[in-house]
Amino acid sequence: MRKSALVLAVLAGAMAVPAAAQAQGIIVRDGATTGMVVDEGGIAPDLQPRFREYVVQENVPNYTVPGQVMVGVTLPEMGVTYYDVPQQYGAHRYRYSRVNDNYVLVDPQTRKVIQVIE
Numbered sequence: 001m002r003k004s005a006l007v008l009a010v011l012a013g014a015m016a017v018p019a020a021a022q023a024q025g026i027i028v029r030d031g032a033t034t035g036m037v038v039d040e041g042g043i044a045p046d047l048q049p050r051f052r053e054y055v056v057q058e059n060v061p062n063y064t065v066p067g068q069v070m071v072g073v074t075l076p077e078m079g080v081t082y083y084d085v086p087q088q089y090g091a092h093r094y095r096y097s098r099v100n101d102n103y104v105l106v107d108p109q110t111r112k113v114i115q116v117i118e
Contacts, residue, residue: 042105042115043091051089052117055096055103058083062098069100075111082106091115 043051063080067073075097082095085105094105094114105115 041091042094043085043089043117047089048117051085052103054086054089055098055117060098062101065099069102069104069113069116071113071116073113075099075104075106075113077111080111082108 060083061081065076065080069075080097080099082097085091085094085096091105093108095108096103096105096117098104099113103117104113105117106112107114
């Protein structure tokens, strides 16, 4: 009986090793301080110039908020207007705005900046 319990424990441990190795590929998103670049599904790099041209032509008002606007910053609930992203840019679940003279892509549920359009 003891022998079979020991064998089961050894087998369970051996089966856990590959699972632990697979866990090494997990990406932490919110609050990540690892220095990794995480793709949040924003505007693809090859579409960014065209999207920037689009938002400049739309001439949306600029909103001023305290602090620096960068990826991960949560924008205020009031005082900023968010606009739909056209389907052809592939980020229709997000909204865009112009904040502190930066065009930004924002998650509408959290109001977090997920991309600054260069």
